[in-house]
Amino acid sequence: xxxxxxxxxxxxxxxxxxxxxxxxxxxxxxxxxxxxxxxxxxxxxxxxxxxxxxxxxxxxxxxxxxxxxxxxxxxxxxxxxxxxxxxxxxxxxxxxxxxxxxxxxxxxxxxxxxxxxxxxxxxxxxxxxxxxxxxxxxxx
Numbered sequence: 263x264x265x266x267x268x269x270x271x272x273x274x275x276x277x278x279x280x281x282x283x284x285x286x287x288x289x290x291x292x293x294x295x296x297x298x299x300x301x302x303x304x305x306x307x308x309x310x311x312x313x314x315x316x317x318x319x320x321x322x323x324x325x326x327x328x329x330x331x332x333x334x335x336x337x338x339x340x341x342x343x344x345x346x347x348x349x350x351x352x353x354x355x356x357x358x359x360x361x362x363x364x365x366x367x368x369x370x371x372x373x374x375x376x377x378x379x380x381x382x383x384x385x386x387x388x389x390x391x392x393x394x395x396x397x398x399x400x401x402x
Contacts, residue, residue, distance in 0.1 A: 265307035268294045281361040295323070302332045315376045317383060324386060336379060336387040343373050 273290055274281050281287070291312065298308045314320050320336065327334045341349075347369050353359045 263307055265309050266301055267309040267311055268298055270294060270312035275360070295326070299326060299330060302327055302330045315372070317377050317379070320379065320383070333388040335389050336384060338379055338384070340378070343369065346373075 270287065270290060271281060273294065274283075274287065277290075279286050279290075294310070294312075298310055301308050310323060314323065324334045324336075347366055350359075350364045350369065354363055
C-alpha cells in the first residue's frame with residue numbers, strides 16, 4: 263500500500279536530538295500526529311510507527327483518523343519479552359541504533375507499562391491484525 267511512514271525515532275535522529283529527551287519526544291509526537299492528520303485529510307495513507315503503548319493513545323489516533331473519514335488499521339506484534347530484547351540487542355550490535363543503549367532493565371520496565379490491545383480493542387479497527395511476528399503481517 264502506498265503510504266507515508268512517520269517514524270519518531272528517525273525524526274529525532276534526523277533533527278539531531280537525543281531519543282531519551284522525553285520533553286522533545288512528546289512535542290515531536292504531537293507535531294507528527296498533526297502532520298498525519300493533515301495528510302489523512304488530503305487522502306494520503308499514513309503509517310504512525312512509534313509506541314502507542316497505552317489504549318488511550320491508540321483510541322486518540324483511531325478516533326482522530328475516523329473524524330477525517332480515514333480507515334484505521336492496528337498492526338500489533340505479540341512477541342515474548344525475550345524476543346524483543348534479542349531484537350534490540352541485534353539492532354544495537356549493527357550500529358543501526360546510535361543512541362545510548364537500550365538495556366534489559368529498560369525493556370523489563372517498559373513491558374510492565376505497556377497495555378496490550380485486547381480482542382475487543384482490536385475489533386474496533388479496520389482489518390485488525392495481531393501477529394506473532396512481522397512475517398505474519400506481511401503475508402496478509
